[in-house]
Amino acid sequence: xxxxxxxxxxGTRLWPLSRVARPKPFLALTGDETLLQATVARLQPxxxxxxxxxxxxxxxxxLVKEQLRVVPEANLVTEPVGRNTxxxxxxxxxxxxxxxxxxMVVLPADHRITDVAGFxxxxxxxxxxxxxxxxxxxxxxxxxxxxxxxxxxxxxxxRVVGGMPAFSVERFLEKPSEERARELIxxxxxxxxxxxxxxxxxxxxxxxxxxxxxxxxxxGGGLEGSDLGAAYAEVRATSIDYALLEPASLEGRVAVVxxxxxxxxxxxxxxxxEALTADALAQGGSSVVGxxxxxxxxxxxxxxxxxxxxxxxxxxxxxxxxxxxxxxxxDALLVCAADRAQDVKRVVDRLAAEGQRDRL
Amino acid sequence: xxxxxxxxxxGTRLWPLSRVARPKPFLALTGDETLLQATVARLQPxxxxxxxxxxxxxxxxxLVKEQLRVVPEANLVTEPVGRNTxxxxxxxxxxxxxxxxxxMVVLPADHRITDVAGFxxxxxxxxxxxxxxxxxxxxxxxxxxxxxxxxxxxxxxxRVVGGMPAFSVERFLEKPSEERARELIxxxxxxxxxxxxxxxxxxxxxxxxxxxxxxxxxxGGGLEGSDLGAAYAEVRATSIDYALLEPASLEGRVAVVxxxxxxxxxxxxxxxxEALTADALAQGGSSVVGxxxxxxxxxxxxxxxxxxxxxxxxxxxxxxxxxxxxxxxxDALLVCAADRAQDVKRVVDRLAAEGQRDRL
Numbered sequence: 001x002x003x004x005x006x007x008x009x010x011g012t013r014l015w016p017l018s019r020v021a022r023p024k025p026f027l028a029l030t031g032d033e034t035l036l037q038a039t040v041a042r043l044q045p046x047x048x049x050x051x052x053x054x055x056x057x058x059x060x061x062x063l064v065k066e067q068l069r070v071v072p073e074a075n076l077v078t079e080p081v082g083r084n085t086x087x088x089x090x091x092x093x094x095x096x097x098x099x100x101x102x103x104m105v106v107l108p109a110d111h112r113i114t115d116v117a118g119f120x121x122x123x124x125x126x127x128x129x130x131x132x133x134x135x136x137x138x139x140x141x142x143x144x145x146x147x148x149x150x151x152x153x154x155x156x157x158x159r160v161v162g163g164m165p166a167f168s169v170e171r172f173l174e175k176p177s178e179e180r181a182r183e184l185i186x187x188x189x190x191x192x193x194x195x196x197x198x199x200x201x202x203x204x205x206x207x208x209x210x211x212x213x214x215x216x217x218x219x220g221g222g223l224e225g226s227d228l229g230a231a232y233a234e235v236r237a238t239s240i241d242y243a244l245l246e247p248a249s250l251e252g253r254v255a256v257v258x259x260x261x262x263x264x265x266x267x268x269x270x271x272x273x274e275a276l277t278a279d280a281l282a283q284g285g286s287s288v289v290g291x292x293x294x295x296x297x298x299x300x301x302x303x304x305x306x307x308x309x310x311x312x313x314x315x316x317x318x319x320x321x322x323x324x325x326x327x328x329x330x331d332a333l334l335v336c337a338a339d340r341a342q343d344v345k346r347v348v349d350r351l352a353a354e355g356q357r358d359r360l
Numbered sequence: 361x362x363x364x365x366x367x368x369x370x371g372t373r374l375w376p377l378s379r380v381a382r383p384k385p386f387l388a389l390t391g392d393e394t395l396l397q398a399t400v401a402r403l404q405p406x407x408x409x410x411x412x413x414x415x416x417x418x419x420x421x422x423l424v425k426e427q428l429r430v431v432p433e434a435n436l437v438t439e440p441v442g443r444n445t446x447x448x449x450x451x452x453x454x455x456x457x458x459x460x461x462x463x464m465v466v467l468p469a470d471h472r473i474t475d476v477a478g479f480x481x482x483x484x485x486x487x488x489x490x491x492x493x494x495x496x497x498x499x500x501x502x503x504x505x506x507x508x509x510x511x512x513x514x515x516x517x518x519r520v521v522g523g524m525p526a527f528s529v530e531r532f533l534e535k536p537s538e539e540r541a542r543e544l545i546x547x548x549x550x551x552x553x554x555x556x557x558x559x560x561x562x563x564x565x566x567x568x569x570x571x572x573x574x575x576x577x578x579x580g581g582g583l584e585g586s587d588l589g590a591a592y593a594e595v596r597a598t599s600i601d602y603a604l605l606e607p608a609s610l611e612g613r614v615a616v617v618x619x620x621x622x623x624x625x626x627x628x629x630x631x632x633x634e635a636l637t638a639d640a641l642a643q644g645g646s647s648v649v650g651x652x653x654x655x656x657x658x659x660x661x662x663x664x665x666x667x668x669x670x671x672x673x674x675x676x677x678x679x680x681x682x683x684x685x686x687x688x689x690x691d692a693l694l695v696c697a698a699d700r701a702q703d704v705k706r707v708v709d710r711l712a713a714e715g716q717r718d719r720l
Contacts, residue, residue, distance in 0.1 A: 320700030
């Protein structure tokens with residue numbers, strides 16, 4: 001069993017902390033560890049750091065090396081450029097030499113999970129399900145008709161593996177409308193696609209050959225240096241969900257293992273606010289949460305549902321705020337209503353349009 | 361006719377822009393001029409800069425000199441320490457040598473007035489009323505039952521001077537309860553005390569001798585150097601309103617000239633937000649207002665009723681905010697709900713209690 005961590009996401013919705021030079025996986029958003037470090041740490045002891053591989057843009061090799069001293073340097077697979085997850089997963093399948101019946105766990109580098117023991121139990125169960133060649137996804141219970149996630153529709157009765165249910169998947173659905181999301185949730189068979197997949201290496205390669213042969217072909221020319229550069233210039237940029245899991249699910253080859261392990265994709269400042277306040281309130285704390293970096297301090301007077309990330313080395317004082325996010329960095333400050341967190345992207349787009357590259 | 365500008369206020373409610381080292385009068389909050397510069401400028405041509413005097417704490421002598429090159433250096437009266445307005449006005453009356461029937465205009469250094477011509481007309485009318493020895497206050501129309509202002513209750517029919525009405529004052533009332541304020545406004549005879557007074561120098565000295573003899577006596581020992589230091593250590597710290605105008609009004613010696621000249625005391629970030637948005641909306645602009653200093657830029661996405669003061673030399677991005685104040689400085693950031701602007705004082709109090717002197 002081995003893990004392939006995809007550290008490719010830009011995380012522009014977490015601007016101004018997430019930057020081109022240090023994107024989301026390399027940030028300590030929820031504690032002292034970076035998201036990448038936490039992703040590796042929570043796999044142990046199920047998967048040893050020696051069996052953890054990373055796929056990342058070559059420009060982040062230095063950051064990976066700096067943050068992951070426990071993982072062998074040779075386990076870093078560098079992409080010449082980001083081309084979405086299908087190419088990254090295919091590259092990992094082809095270039096990491098493991099026995100063909102080894103079980104590969106694919107997971108994003110920038111998610112959060114609070115129940116790490118429960119998460120490892122789910123991975124172990126998923127690995128058992130994957131032993132027969134199934135492609136297995138982890139699915140989380142939807143707690144709102146979110147339109148930003150993919151949905152996995154389960155069918156039939158579950159088989160129970162390692163004390164956990166595993167369902168056959170009827171189909172994958174990309175980000176639905178709110179109305180459709182509501183219907184899906186009411187149906188009682190929908191799970192959010194957590195972007196965490198478990199499969200045998202040979203099953204993955206067979207699946208890619210069947211459903212996305214162009215991607216394997218594009219990478220056939222070579223897996224290193226300028227060959228890979230040329231291949232990546234050609235390869236289709238698409239998600240592994242769309243390239244593989246959607247069509248495979250229609251042929252009954254996909255299973256889902258539901259998880260309830262405090263998962264969040266931390267996909268926006270609002271998601272981080274929600275995750276951190278849920279923790280704080282559960283521990284009897286206040287709903288004013290966040291982190292003060294070196295030289296920074298915070299003072300709050302009577303706010304609620306407030307995330308303050310003080311990374312600007314300054315005092316951040318907040319008074320009477322509600323449902324807000326304050327992200328302070330040395331060269332840029334963001335103050336954003338939590339329910340408008342998706343629009344942080346518009347700020348980044350405007351900076352890009354204005355050519356303000358050093359603030360991206 | 362001469363002016364005495366009181367530049368003593370700390371303006372802690374405008375933290376973190378207003379600091380001990382550079383308090384409110386010395387800040388450019390509403391345009392390119394500082395509040396002090398604007399206060400001097402709007403008196404012309406009614407009162408020439410040569411006839412403008414300042415009373416300020418000695419530690420601000422450098423700032424005054426730097427900002428007011430038009431005013432003769434000799435016109436600065438320095439206090440050894442701030443002891444509220446009664447002592448400052450008495451010091452000005454005693455130490456500035458002018459003919460005893462000259463009319464003195466006393467005004468704060470940190471207010472805002474949009475209709476400057478109307479304001480000068482009101483001062484000229486007030487000077488005419490003051491010619492008979494009356495103590496004259498300017499009063500603004502209350503537009504809400506504010507509890508932070510003093511109220512002036514007019515009585516009887518006005519005399520008309522220079523086209524403007526002037527009323528006899530029945531009494532002064534210090535900051536009332538909201539209920540009382542509502543009653544006062546409904547009565548139709550109440551004005552807010554703008555802290556701007558017009559009187560003959562001899563009438564002022566007579567009034568002080570009658571109603572606050574202890575203050576004149578305390579200053580009798582000497583008006584300079586260590587004598588003044590000793591006097592100021594003894595003098596009662598009270599407002600000129602309380603020491604002089606309240607008791608004088610009860611003996612029918614005070615008049616009020618109503619003004620409607622876009623006055624604001626800029627007493628809090630909420631007051632500044634209100635003043636600037638009113639201007640902007642009147643000019644067809646948006647209700648996102650503020651100022652970006654050197655090296656600073658701002659980006660806003662869909663906010664309303666927002667004041668952004670970007671003085672930290674950085675980018676300030678705001679998304680979906682409403683009724684908020686964002687004040688960015690190099691070493692401290694404030695994000696405050698406009699309706700909680702009074703509580704900025706609590707932040708300052710906490711910093712003081714923690715001994716964070718360089719952030720005060």
